[in-house]
Amino acid sequence: RGTVPIGVGDQFICGEQLFRLDPAPGEAEATPDAEQTYFYSSPRKPYAFTLVQLIAGGGEGLVHCATGTALIGREECAVNFPLDVFMSGTHARIEAGPGGSLSLTDEGSKNGTYVRINQTHGLTHGDYVFLGKQLLRVEVTI
Numbered sequence: 001r002g003t004v005p006i007g008v009g010d011q012f013i014c015g016e017q018l019f020r021l022d023p024a025p026g027e028a029e030a031t032p033d034a035e036q037t038y039f040y041s042s043p044r045k046p047y048a049f050t051l052v053q054l055i056a057g058g059g060e061g062l063v064h065c066a067t068g069t070a071l072i073g074r075e076e077c078a079v080n081f082p083l084d085v086f087m088s089g090t091h092a093r094i095e096a097g098p099g100g101s102l103s104l105t106d107e108g109s110k111n112g113t114y115v116r117i118n119q120t121h122g123l124t125h126g127d128y129v130f131l132g133k134q135l136l137r138v139e140v141t142i
Contacts, residue, residue, distance in 0.1 A: 003105040004115060006094065011054070011116040012104060013130065014072050015087030021094070021102065022050040025065055048096035051079060070094045071107075086111045 006012070011020045024047035032038050048068050053061035064070060064079050071077035073090040081087045088109035095103050106113040114130050123129065125140040 001106075003103050006102050006104040006115065008049070008102075010118075012092075013114040014091045014109070015074075015081060015084040015111060017072075017081055017084060017087065018054040019072075020052045020054055022052050024049055048100075049094065049102055051094065053079075066094065066096070068096045073107075 006021055008021055008023050011018060013019075045065075045067050047065045049066055049070075051064045051066060051070055051072075053063070055061045062079065066078065070079060070093070071090055072079045072081075072087075072092045072094070074080065074082055074084060074087040075089050077090055088107070088111070090107045091109040092113045093105045093107055095105070097103060104113065104115065112128060114128070123138045125138060127138040129136045129138065
């Protein structure tokens, strides 16, 4: 719910897509390879983080290097999945903050955004939890 802090190595789900947050790419070396060939490319921007789509079976799919904010959705976002029927038009946003902090915000999506939890975490009435492919709702009755 709302905006949550997220860090390098964290995984989360938007629609049917699983993502991992990786660090920003490092600087390219300006040295020749073994055959003394220099490789040139466009200058690197000051990226804040890398967003990696994880594919079933353990592979990596789309990789997006972001300068500060990355919108994930079905259309008109930095990272688009037009065929994912569980993805909202603008589903979620990752934003770099001061001191290298990162945050994940669900943008009012219809199906929610879910962060993989790596430690004990308290749940309250109305929370949703994914276990495998099952979505469960917490109902507290006293």
